[in-house]
Each structure stands twice: as C-alpha cells, then as structure tokens.
Amino acid sequence: MFNDLNQLLNGKMQIENISLDIFKALNLYSNKDGYNKAAEFLSDTNSLNGINIVRYGKNENIIMKRIDLDNISILDQFNQSMIAF
DSSP: OOHHHHHHHHHHHOOOSOOHHHHHHTTSEETTTEEOHHHHHHSSBOSSOOEEEEEESSSTTOEEEEEEEOSBOHHHHHHHHHHHO
C-alpha cells in the first residue's frame, strides 16, 4: 500500500517497515479520521488524478510524447517524470 514511501524512508532513514506510529508522526494518520489526503497522495495506488506530461514539437499542435501518470503515488509520479525527460 505504501511501498514507495517505505523504500524512501528505508533509504534515507533506515526505517524498514512503516508503523502506524510513523504515519501519526508524519501527520498522515489520526485515530479520529484515519488516513488523510496527504497519505492518499503517498499511497502506491489511489483514486486521485495525477499529472500529464507533454513534450511538444515545433509548436503546441505537434505532440512528440505524452505521459499520463494517474492513480499512482506522488513519489512514483516524480520518479517517472524524471526518467521520461
């Protein structure tokens, strides 16, 4: 569910498994409301619209490449954006 976030925290802070306490410390979860919108952005799959990346040719009528990054974590969107261009 949060594999991208888990990999990031493992690589940067040597946190092997994300516990509920870590989500609470990051203000991604509360006992009252559960996971918030920020947690949904970080979730590996979600129902949120992502980003659309377009590389134009000589003008905006010529599209050389288009990538739609929807329903994936914002971390994965960033990584795929960096790879694409």
